[in-house]
Amino acid sequence: MKKRVVITGLGVVSPNGVGIPDFLDALKQGKSGIQFYQHLKDKHFSCCIGGIPEVSEDLMKAYLTPLQLKNFNSSGILYGCMAGMDAWRDAGLDIDEAAEVDFDSGIMFGTGQSGVDKFREAIYKLDEGNVRRLGSTTVAQTMSSGISAYLGGILGCGNQVSTNSSACTTGTEAILMGAERIQSGKAKRMLAGSCSDHGTYIWGGFDAMRVMTYKHNESPAKGSRPMSASASGFVPGSGAGALLLEELESARARGAFIYAEILGGHMNSGGQRNGGTMTAPNSLAVQRCISLAVKDAGIRTSDIDTINGHLTATIKDPMEIKNWKTALGLSKNDFPAINSLKGMTGHCLAAAGSIECVASVLQIAHGFIFPSTNCEDLHPDIEEQIGKLAIPHKSRSQEVNTVIKASFGFGDVNACIIFKKFTN
Incomplete structure (x- = not known):
């Protein structure tokens, strides 16, 4: 019999809010975190807006030690550590470097491209013949598993x-994989989530593909327009989301607060066939998922x-509906x-699924549905299929028992998860 999996901790580093209180407030207000960035214009990007979390030097020092921050240059790992540590503490668990190894707790934390700026820095040093100046943290910051390490x-x-x-499926997939490990009895707790770097080296390829909007460089908050008739491409974002997943019996034994329960989900691929x-x-694969x-x-x-x-906020939105x-x-x-x-945060790429899962769970825990911003001019195909009333343009206060959330990614991969208000 499968073990029941509940969520006992949340953490988030989002373009429109760092930390659960700020993020929750932003969700209710429909607050955008998208801004214009001069460095994108200087690099001749068509899309010069994006969503980058606001993290100060002092805030960084509250999470990582001076030794960890020495020669540190990986925004994705930073965001992931912040969100993961917040979720851990939010679940009532201690962070103690002197403690024994916790064999009941594991991590499934995804990413797309990690430490690209650090990798670029290393390439320049190598090209100059300065291999000894790479530093001892280059490998940890640039390997794919750097965040979980x-x-x-x-x-x-x-x-x-x-x-x-x-x-783009990474975060939702990580949560499902973490939940499966607990359901099978192989772990009591799994910290699950994902993170994504920001910047020219991450976003440049998308700009070259012409899938990002170029029409809102002077109106950043209006740039990301999911389900809108005037949508002209996505806005890039970055950040991290984290959920502390726990076996129900373990959560009860600790007297932990329970945000919601994971009822189930599915992952698949369309095999890049049938369109x-x-x-x-x-x-067909999306529908099956x-x-x-x-x-x-x-x-x-x-x-x-x-x-x-x-x-x-691309031409695929009506198809998704x-x-x-x-x-x-x-x-x-x-x-x-x-x-x-994404109307508030942009598309946070590998971090999108986990940040959006945090937002989904908060709707259950706080009894509201957050607005889908910038789609007042609803795409006519979407309006024909589901009508206008299905799209909340302002925050709705109501009891939310069941939320279904899905992510679809490059390579024709899909993940769908279902959260429910916890009941005994």
Whole structure:
């Protein structure tokens, strides 16, 4: 019999809020974290806006030691450490470097590209013949598993400590993989989440593909427009989200506060067939992922209070809505509220799924549905499919029992997870 998995801790580093209190406030207000960045313009980017979390030097020092910060140059690992440590502490767990190894706790923390700025720094030193000046932390900051390695040492986790990477699906996938380890009885706790760097070396390829908007350099807060008729491409973002997943019996024994329960989910790939490509989803696979997640959770589609979509502000948004509608089998009149966080944060790439999962859980814990901003001019195909009332333009106060959230990524990969208000 599967173990029940609950969420006992949350952490977030988002463009529109660093830390759960600020992030929660931003969600309720529909606050944007997207700004204009001169350094993007100086590099001749078409899209000169983005979402970068505001993290001061003093705040960095509150999480990492002077030794850890020596020659440190990896924003993604920094964000991941901050979100992960916050989720750990939020769950009522101590961070003690002198403590024994915790073999009951593990980490599944994903990323896309890690330490790119550090890697560039290393390349220049090597090209100049200064191999001895690379420093002792270059490997840790540039290896794919750098984030889980940093967190593993800080928290002393002795269970599985791994990093996954599946493009925009990474965060949601990490949470599902962490939950599966607990369900199988192989761990009591798993810190799950994902992080993403920011900057020209991460975002440049997307700018070259012309998938980012160039129309809102003078109006950054209006740039990311999921589900909008005037959407012109996504806005890049960065950050990290983290959830402390725990076996129900363990959480009860500790007297831990429970934000929500993970009922189930599903992960798959469209195989880049039937219309699916490196950059476009196979709709049949997306629909299958959603329907099998619902089946795994043991719920009816009519039980769903709200959907948090992937919805990136590209031409694929109407197709995603069609996939949701087909998979859930609900009529236009029965379709639940659906929102996208990306109007406030931009597309945080590998960190998107985990940040959006944190937002989804907060809706359950605090009884509201956050607004989907910048889509007042709703795309006509979306309006025809689900109507205007399904899109919250302002925060709605209401009891939220069940949230379904999905992420779809480059390579035609999909992940869908279902959260529910915890009941005995």
